[in-house]
Amino acid sequence: DAKTTQPPSMDCAEGRAANLPCNHSTISGNEYVYWYRQIHSQGPQYIIHGLKNNETNEMASLIITEDRKSSTLILPHATLRDTAVYYCIVRGYNNNDMRFGAGTRLTVKP
């Protein structure tokens, strides 16, 4: 699976949009981009995933660049409960060896 690079930490003001970047320049055509988050001491939680089109669900939006070498997770109206470590993972559609990196620690401030 392609390697991902994320900033180690970010801050966001409560009520504002949080934009979390991820670089995956070696991604191949059949690899998906997944986002998970881990709130302190809990198991990771699925957020969203996509292949090449932008995706939106009740939690977030995923914007993937046209060349697929990077993506951005957007939390449209961040709340204090969104404070967590966010993991960007690239994984082949049929590859079950999902590996997490260090992620981005997002802190939402009042």
Added chain:
Amino acid sequence: NAGVTQTPKFQVLKTGQSMTLQCAQDMNHEYMSWYRQDPGMGLRLIHYSVGAGITDQGEVPNGYNVSRSTTEDFPLRLLSAAPSQTSVYFCASSPTPPRGARGNTIYFGEGSWLTVV
């Protein structure tokens, strides 16, 4: 629907002792895996299984054994615990092949905190 259930939640072991971390899922998922997470670090894959009777190694398999005799259960065994195995352990499962709108998303248990002294 219980999802992924791990037991015990907390455990203290002495060096050299053995124990088994239990993991069960009730979603009929074929894929299950174990991760460990050390303080301030991301998750590292220990072992995984794509179905009953099939297991494979992840990033950090040494010191751990697994088996998959049923679809529902995927226990992780520490044969001779070492202080370096002090960590939080997460079990996870996923449908294989992908089913439903979420495809190959992975569902995690709540974690098992293990301390080896």
